[in-house]
Amino acid sequence: MLRKLGTVSGLTLVSRILGFLRDVVLAATLGAGPVADAFMLAFRLPNHFRAILAEGAFNAAFLPTWAAADTSRHDSSRLGAEVLGWLTLANLALLALALGATGWMLAVLAPGLSPADESWPLVVTLTRITFPYLFCMSLVAFLSAMLNGRDRFAAPASAPILLNLFMIGALLMAAQFPSAAHAAAWGVMASGVAQVALLVVAAWRAGLPLPRPRLGLSPDTRQVFRRLGPAILTSGALQVAIFADTIIATFLPAGSLSHLYYADRLYQLPIGLIGVALGTVILPDIGRRAGLGDEVGMRRVLDRALVICLVVGVPVAVTMATLGDWAIRILFVRGAFDLAAAEASGAILAAYALGLVPALALRSLVAGFHGRGDTRTPLRLLVAATLVNIALKIVLAPMLGAVGLALATSVGITVYATLLFRENRVHGYLTGPAPIPAGALVATGVGLGLFVLWSRDAVLRAVEYLTPGLAMPVAFLMLMIAILAVQGLASALVVGRRPSEAKGTPKE
Structure with a gap:
């Protein structure tokens, strides 16, 4: 579990660092005016749909069903093909609505914006560029679920890194686009295609059959919809x-x-x-x-x-x-x-x-x-x-x-x-963790926190005096490492190397 967690967490950390760099480049390129607001709105709309439909909800419904079918040697390929078929149909319908009735969709989802606003044409254009990103992310969620079901976590965790890299690259070439907002929007769209390609290759290398979409309702597919x-x-x-x-x-x-x-x-x-x-x-x-x-x-x-x-x-x-x-x-x-x-x-x-x-x-x-x-x-x-x-x-x-x-x-x-x-x-x-060790761990953390609060000013002054020039970042890093080390030692002492495990099946 720790090895798998290290893979996902490490790649997530890389993505977060690049995301911070992306925000710095975005702020320097777009600023905080109407153009920036237009891009932010166009970027958030597909991401809100993704957060509700493509990631959490889809994973919760599909991944356990597919993993159970794959483990018990049921016809998991049929399940994958049918789910992919319905997923594709739903995304194409939503995409057609978004591209054909963009103004109506914006009126419903962004009522504070009206066609009379100066930025309205730009928002409509950018939304039409970025909205296909939702289709790509739905495919990414589908492929990620299949890969995670086979304990392949690296490629799905790496996919968000491509979003940051493509957006940074597009913004650095903003002079080649009508505006920096257009560059950022096309960077989002291109990253979606690249993420799908990355996971297709990862699935092929993992020996996963890439199903052809079909519309069917097998018992497993019905269970996913339920x-x-x-x-x-x-x-x-x-x-x-x-x-x-x-x-x-x-x-x-x-x-x-x-x-x-x-x-x-x-x-x-x-x-x-x-x-x-x-x-x-x-x-x-x-x-x-x-x-x-x-x-x-x-x-x-x-x-x-x-x-x-x-x-x-x-x-x-x-x-x-x-x-x-x-x-x-x-x-x-x-x-x-x-x-x-x-x-x-x-x-x-x-x-x-x-x-x-x-x-x-x-x-x-x-x-x-x-x-x-x-x-x-x-x-x-x-x-x-x-x-x-x-x-x-x-x-x-x-x-x-x-x-x-x-x-x-x-x-x-x-x-x-x-x-x-x-x-x-x-x-x-x-x-669950044993109550006494868990309580001791929390008590140790509270005590450590009270000590840091009590000695904070004196310790910060001392560390800043010892680290002139780079005082703030170095001092913070040193104190954070010290806190984590002390609490980590306490964790090892009070919790032990392994959690308590049940000595049988709890009564229901």
């Missing part, structure tokens, strides 16, 4: 929770949206490197074991994933809560982004840190259900947690501002993770 509906609703509910922050933040003082954005950039980094990567690794594993009826194996996989989340998440959360504002100062304080903005973003990041460990565990906990083909239970629990989340945002935002939004997010995530953990335990899907 699972797809709740999975789409789950992805949609997550997008609603994210969108609520944007809506409420518009009623807060100026700068709140920016403070949330920069804090979220750091908050999402460990979630992508650990939480999402773990979910990617264990979902096909649980799906295969479900096909074999290996309940003990599925339980062991989920137990180990949760231990990894706990061991990694506690020290990272401590670092975010105690030194997050310092990290934001190092990364973003320049130009119009001043120290006051860094302090505001740091406070938001500290509120996010309170829910980091549950956030890391979410994808693994959901995989416990999705791997068995149950997409309804996570949806039911998510609806309850989302109601709590949004209610708290409405209550806390007027009192605490953007920090209240982040705090409500942490509480909502914690509620969702707790409900998922409880349901997994009730169904016998996991044993």
Whole structure:
């Protein structure tokens, strides 16, 4: 599991670094005017559809079904061909709608923009360029699911790197296009084709048969569609929770949206490197074991994933809560982004840190259900947690501002993770880390965090004095390594090398 996690996390880290470089080039090339807004809108539309349809929902419905069929030697090739056929038909219909009725689609999805706006023709043109990217990403999701089902993770994790490289390359050649926005849009489209080509080659090298699309409804295909509906609703509910922050933040003082954005950039980094990567690794594993009826194996996989989340998440959360504002100062304080903005973003990041460990565990906990083909239970629990989340945002935002939004997010995530953990335990899907070692690990992290807060000013002054010139980045790196080392040693002592495992099958 650690080897697979290292592959996905390492390539995700490369993608995130290149993504940051892409943002730097994008900002330098497009600026922040109407042209930049036109591209951002054209880029976000297919990505919103991708987040709801192509990635999370499709993987949850298709990957476990295909992995179980492939493991039990059912006709997985027929399943793949039929799913690819319906996927292609749906994407072609959506693409025809987007290209033929772009103005109507923009009026529905971006009501703040009208044909009277000066940027309207550019938005329409850029949307028509970027929207086929959704079709490419649907094919990427399909091929990634098949590869992940065979424990091939490198190529799917590498695919997002191509998006950043193609966009950077296109922006560097912006003089060859009508505008820099056109260059960025064509870079997005070209990257989609390149990602599909990469995964086709990877599938061929892995010995996976590339199915020819066909329209059929075998029992396995019907099962995928039964699972797809709740999975789409789950992805949609997550997008609603994210969108609520944007809506409420518009009623807060100026700068709140920016403070949330920069804090979220750091908050999402460990979630992508650990939480999402773990979910990617264990979902096909649980799906295969479900096909074999290996309940003990599925339980062991989920137990180990949760231990990894706990061991990694506690020290990272401590670092975010105690030194997050310092990290934001190092990364973003320049130009119009001043120290006051860094302090505001740091406070938001500290509120996010309170829910980091549950956030890391979410994808693994959901995989416990999705791997068995149950997409309804996570949806039911998510609806309850989302109601709590949004209610708290409405209550806390007027009192605490953007920090209240982040705090409500942490509480909502914690509620969702707790409900998922409880349901997994009730169904016998996991044993969970032993309470005493887990409690000792959390207590050690809290104690370490209090010590860092108590000694922070003196330690920072001392380290900055010892590292003149490169004081900020070097000092932060040294302290982060020290925190991770101390907490890692504590983890090894209190948790041990292996998680506790069930000595039998829990009663249901």
